[in-house]
Amino acid sequence: MSTTRIKQTGLPPADAHWSYGPAWMRRVSRKTAASLCGAYPLPQMGAETIVAVAPDGWGGKHRLSVQNISGGFYVASTDTPVDQWPRVFRVEVSE
Numbered sequence: 001m002s003t004t005r006i007k008q009t010g011l012p013p014a015d016a017h018w019s020y021g022p023a024w025m026r027r028v029s030r031k032t033a034a035s036l037c038g039a040y041p042l043p044q045m046g047a048e049t050i051v052a053v054a055p056d057g058w059g060g061k062h063r064l065s066v067q068n069i070s071g072g073f074y075v076a077s078t079d080t081p082v083d084q085w086p087r088v089f090r091v092e093v094s095e
Contacts, residue, residue, distance in 0.1 A: 002090070003086060003090045003091070003092050004092070005091075006035075006075065006091060006092070006093055007028070007029075007032065007094050007095070008026040008028055008093050008094070009027045009028055010027040011027065012026075012027065018069060020076055020078065023081045023083075024076060024077060024081055024082065025074045025075065025076035025082070026074065026075050026076075026082060026093050027072060027073065028066075028075055032075075033066045033068075033075075037049050037051060037066055042073070044068060045070065045071060046069075047067075047068060048065040048068070050063050051064055052064035052090075054088045054089055062077065062080045062088050062089070063077060063078070064085065064088075064089045064091060075091070075093070077089075
């Protein structure tokens, strides 16, 4: 299985109440968001699409999603920090 490489376009704002913080999410272009969503449509504003699922080793799952926040797209995970995405989801983020 190959690693998917994506380019971030920025970090989430530090003072936003909705942000998970830079350790957990990255802003991406609409094109990158669409490529991660594949055959599924881009999420509408205020929604998310799960784009990767991986076992957590305890019977649960890690999830990676594309979120549409006020028209901006973010790749995010509530349970797996960005530095672990290559190992867990096979998604590598570059600046």
